[in-house]
Amino acid sequence: MLKVKAGDLDKMGLLFERYHRALFAFLYHSTGQAAHSEDLVQTVFYRMLKYRHTFTEVGEYRTWMYHLARNVLIDAAKKNQRMVYQADVTAMSEKIISEPAADIQLEKKQESENLHAALAKLSPEYREVLVLSRFQELSYQEIADILGTSEGNIKVRVHRAMKELKSIYLSDRAI
Structure with missing residues (x-):
């Protein structure tokens, strides 16, 4: 990030490749909406470029990144007035389940849906x-x-x- 701050904007692609999945997971678990989370990831990386001058060597990059992501979430919630957690559990459950047995798959899918429902509350x-x-x-x-x-x-x-x-x-x- 220090190189990006210094003007080497090509390094932003490397940061994106390293951190976009973790950032998406954070935003997805916060919103429960995959498409909205993808948009928020793009917004976070845009803000990283826009506010790169605020990054200091004092803290860790991940801390700064999640701080920006949290601010993006807060801004999105304000914009939408009240962001409701709405889990897209079917898409996420299918990615999680990899066992061949149908009964085990169904049980894992149900547990995942139950967990997301509890998180939503x-x-x-x-x-x-x-x-x-x-x-x-x-x-x-x-x-x-x-x-x-x-x-x-x-x-x-x-x-x-x-x-x-x-x-x-x-x-x-x-x-």
């Missing part, structure tokens, strides 16, 4: 920290830097989010 703040910590595998310190808070606060949020997700997931299964 979480507050955006809880869904965000879970996606960053569990799906994107960022450290608590990196998440704290992205969200502008302390590592301890993030640990508490993740714990509470997992507790609420478990409660929602189990209550949905009981129905």
